[in-house]
Amino acid sequence: MDIQDKKNRHEMGSNCVCFNLRRAARLVTQRYERALKKCGVKATQFSVLVTARNNDSIPLTKMARLLGMDRTSLTRTLNIMIEKGLVTVKTGDDKRGRQISITPTGIKVLEDAVVIWRNVQTEVVENLGQEKWASLLSGLRELSKRA
Secondary structure, three states: OOOOOHHHHHHHHHHOHHHHHHHHHHHHHHHHHHHHHHHOOOHHHHHHHHHHHHOOOEEHHHHHHHHOOOHHHHHHHHHHHHHOOOEEEEEOOOOOOEEEEEOHHHHHHHHHHHHHHHHHHHHHHHHHOHHHHHHHHHHHHHHHHHO
8 A cells, every 4th residue: 555645544544443443442431531530530440440349359460451451551550549549459479469459448439430330331322322332342342352
């Protein structure tokens, strides 16, 4: 493909999987973050809280894998959450791995945030349409498996 040609450059941007996924992710994330701001958490922090609540004392490496994050980015997010008292991170029995647990404060914040999340989730799905959402979700899960 000749990248000197403006038409080809436009097609690269408009058809690029990465460009379109990242753009959609940024816009949808902004919508969730505007709403979750009332609870004092960002979308990534909400996902960490959900994952910690669903997995007692989860290893950092496993959480990073479940969230599709690298360990460094997750550690930065966790440090902010530790300061807020939302999670604790303890060294595992073998002194190598770190275990993440949600605190009682984190549970309370999560309970409040889930109410907001449900409202935004319903709004986003209704705007897209249930059938399109089901198809998109299926496609995203398949893409994640193959990435």
